[in-house]
Amino acid sequence: MITRLYLKKLLSFKEVELEFAPGLVVLTGPSGAGKSVLMQAILAQFGLGSSDAKLCEVELRRPRDLHSDAYELEEHLALKSIRKERVAHYIDAQKISRKALRELFSPYVRYLSVRDRGGLESGVLLSLLDESRSAREKPFRKLCREYRKRYATFAARRAELERILAEEREWEEKREFARYEIEKIDALAPKEGEYEELLTIKRRLSRIEKINEALEQASGVFDLEERVQELFALAEKEADYFSDAMNQLRADFEEIESLSEELAEVEIESVLERLEALSGLIRRHGSITEALAYRDAKARELESYEHIERDKSALREYLALEERELEVLARRLSQERRQEAHRTAEALEAVLRKLRLPALRFRFETQPLGSEGVDRIELDLEGSAASTLSGGEFNRLRLALMSVMLEGTKGGEGVIFLDEIDANVSGDESIAIAELIEGLSRIYQVFAISHQPHLSARADQHILVRKEGDESRALSLESEERVREIARIVSGEQADAEATAFARKLLNDRKKEPRR
Numbered sequence: 001m002i003t004r005l006y007l008k009k010l011l012s013f014k015e016v017e018l019e020f021a022p023g024l025v026v027l028t029g030p031s032g033a034g035k036s037v038l039m040q041a042i043l044a045q046f047g048l049g050s051s052d053a054k055l056c057e058v059e060l061r062r063p064r065d066l067h068s069d070a071y072e073l074e075e076h077l078a079l080k081s082i083r084k085e086r087v088a089h090y091i092d093a094q095k096i097s098r099k100a101l102r103e104l105f106s107p108y109v110r111y112l113s114v115r116d117r118g119g120l121e122s123g124v125l126l127s128l129l130d131e132s133r134s135a136r137e138k139p140f141r142k143l144c145r146e147y148r149k150r151y152a153t154f155a156a157r158r159a160e161l162e163r164i165l166a167e168e169r170e171w172e173e174k175r176e177f178a179r180y181e182i183e184k185i186d187a188l189a190p191k192e193g194e195y196e197e198l199l200t201i202k203r204r205l206s207r208i209e210k211i212n213e214a215l216e217q218a219s220g221v222f223d224l225e226e227r228v229q230e231l232f233a234l235a236e237k238e239a240d241y242f243s244d245a246m247n248q249l250r251a252d253f254e255e256i257e258s259l260s261e262e263l264a265e266v267e268i269e270s271v272l273e274r275l276e277a278l279s280g281l282i283r284r285h286g287s288i289t290e291a292l293a294y295r296d297a298k299a300r301e302l303e304s305y306e307h308i309e310r311d312k313s314a315l316r317e318y319l320a321l322e323e324r325e326l327e328v329l330a331r332r333l334s335q336e337r338r339q340e341a342h343r344t345a346e347a348l349e350a351v352l353r354k355l356r357l358p359a360l361r362f363r364f365e366t367q368p369l370g371s372e373g374v375d376r377i378e379l380d381l382e383g384s385a386a387s388t389l390s391g392g393e394f395n396r397l398r399l400a401l402m403s404v405m406l407e408g409t410k411g412g413e414g415v416i417f418l419d420e421i422d423a424n425v426s427g428d429e430s431i432a433i434a435e436l437i438e439g440l441s442r443i444y445q446v447f448a449i450s451h452q453p454h455l456s457a458r459a460d461q462h463i464l465v466r467k468e469g470d471e472s473r474a475l476s477l478e479s480e481e482r483v484r485e486i487a488r489i490v491s492g493e494q495a496d497a498e499a500t501a502f503a504r505k506l507l508n509d510r511k512k513e514p515r516r
Contacts, residue, residue: 001445002042002060002415003076010041010053012472019476023460024441027449027474028485030493033465034472035449036419042447043417045079046109047089047102056081063108063413071096071104110406112398113419119398120386125362125377126337128405133340140336147329151371154322161315164308171305178302185295188277190288195278201263201271208263215256222250323369330373337375338364347404354432355396358382392424396433403436406443416440418448422455430454453486457506482507 005018012034027035044051045058057080062073071094079101080090089096091104112119134141164171204211225246232239278288285291341362348360358381365376379386379397389397399421406414422433434454440446441460450456462477464485477485486503487495495503 002058002447004059005042005057007041007051007053007056010051010056011037012467012470013038013053013474014471016474018463018474020445021461022445024438024458025445025447025461025463026456026459027447027463027465028451028456028489029465030467031451033467034474035465037472038465038474039417039419039447039449043109043111045081045089045101046105047098047100048109048111050087050098051081052083053081054083060415065413066104066108068104070100108414109417110402110414111417111419112395112402112421114391114395114421114423115419117394120379120394120401122375122377123372125379125401126372126375128401129337129340129344129362129377130333132344132405133336137336143329143332143336147326147333147373148371150322150329151326151369154319154326155371157315157322158319161312161319164312164315171308175302175305178298178305181298182295182302185281185291188281190278190281190291192288192292195275195282195288198271198275198278201266202268202275204259205263205266205268205271208260211256212260215253215260219253222246326369327374330369330375333373334364334366334375337373338362341377344401344405348400351400351404351436352397355400355436356429356432357393357397357400358384360397390424392429395421395423396425396429399433399436403440406440414444416444416446418446420449420451422448422450422452425452427454434458451489453489453503453506456482456486456489457503457510479507 001022002020004020005016007013007016010016016038027038029035040049041051041053041056042058043049045056057078059076059078062075062077066073071091074092078092082088082090089098089101091101118124130144134144228242229239232242281291282288285294341364345359345361352358352360361380363378363380365378366374367376368374381389381397386394386397399418402416418437421437422430425433430452431454434452434457437446437448437455438458448455456462462482462485463474464477464481465472465474467473483500483503484495486506487499490502491499
């Protein structure tokens with residue numbers, strides 16, 4: 001139940017602060033005063049639409065069944081929105097998105113507007129039937145929960161398979177490209193450090209003739225080795241270091257000669273061709289190391305495509321099995337919905353007669369398996385569809401359905417918003433609508449915008465919205481103020497004695513059962 005509203009700077013409203021009573025809260029006032037604007041500001045705090053208020057805060061008692069893993073919820077909740085550059089929403093000072101607000105409170109907040117021709121679509125009707133039966137039949141509630149949970153998983157997996165199939169051609173092209181890239185690198189079989197080694201060989205090959213010529217000329221140094229040894233002996237000098245140096249020199253010359261022989265066997269053309277191939281690889285990838293890393297990445301990518309093939313097969317098997325099981329659950333849902341529809345149609349008979357509407361029945365059609373099962377519903381009013389009803393008849397039918405189908409669901413825990421739902425009706429119809437809404441208000445808190453005296457007279461709290469100059473104001477009316485406002489609704493701004501007497505009679509005749 002909503003207990004308080006505070007807002008600042010909402011279009012023509014500078015500031016509004018209201019404490020709300022339980023039961024039926026009726027908002028009246030001249031056209032254009034801001035009644036719908038005020039209602040929309042409250043709805044926006046539950047994620048339903050948006051509000052232009054700079055600041056808006058709604059306080060309410062937390063419904064018993066309302067829980068959240070994401071937010072800490074106290075017994076009394078404060079929902080606040082602050083508009084700066086953008087609108088920020090808060091629940092008990094915890095920031096929350098509008099979508100999260102809507103999902104959190106959707107089971108507890110309902111809204112009907114005279115300007116809206118929705119509310120009788122198949123999905124809405126199925127939801128009402130499910131909620132009505134779930135309130136009385138716990139096994140059905142469990143069945144609904146199981147079906148929705150399993151179908152959500154089924155739909156997600158089916159979407160995954162559809163994505164795989166849609167992208168399969170592109171993946172096949174990527175798979176072939178990955179194979180091509182791997183084969184191309186594998187065919188070249190590059191090794192780290194190979195390119196640098198080949199460059200060294202190329203440089204040596206370019207100098208091989210000069211190396212051989214220099215080697216031949218330098219080898220003459222060994223012809224003088226004996227004479228130098230003889231000199232050192234005659235001079236009685238130590239010659240070991242000279243012997244060691246000559247031995248090292250001989251070893252170096254032998255190494256150079258061996259290298260020269262090896263280079264003589266190398267085919268320069270094959271070296272140049274290999275260098276060119278490796279150069280192309282390096283130009284593309286930056287280095288042989290990076291080329292090998294790229295090859296390994298492509299190998300992993302190719303492996304992932306093989307996984308996708310296996311996933312596709314597993315998905316098809318799962319979907320085929322799960323679809324059969326969901327079909328069984330959906331048929332059970334349909335069977336119970338038909339029973340609930342029959343019960344509801346019977347319960348509606350007296351209400352519809354009172355509202356001067358034809359008898360109603362639910363016409364079921366079977367459709368492919370979906371999130372709502374296999375059912376599609378249309379309303380049949382003695383051979384006519386709901387779409388053929390006038391605006392007033394349409395609104396009365398929606399109200400009747402809500403009254404009967406929500407009986408016993410979320411009792412005392414919900415809030416209903418009705419925006420001029422009693423517009424364009426006759427006097428008798430207005431009385432019937434007022435009685436119906438009054439009955440709803442014994443279970444729910446109901447906020448109703450009305451231009452009819454009968455509903456206004458039945459309010460537990462009557463709020464007048466009016467303009468004083470350019471500023472809109474909202475105030476809760478007391479007894480004599482209510483008489484004047486209802487008289488204005490009856491006969492206009494200059495209410496006569498007859499209208500005042502009628503207004504007083506409506507208020508005096510108001511009898512309501514004790515509230516539960």
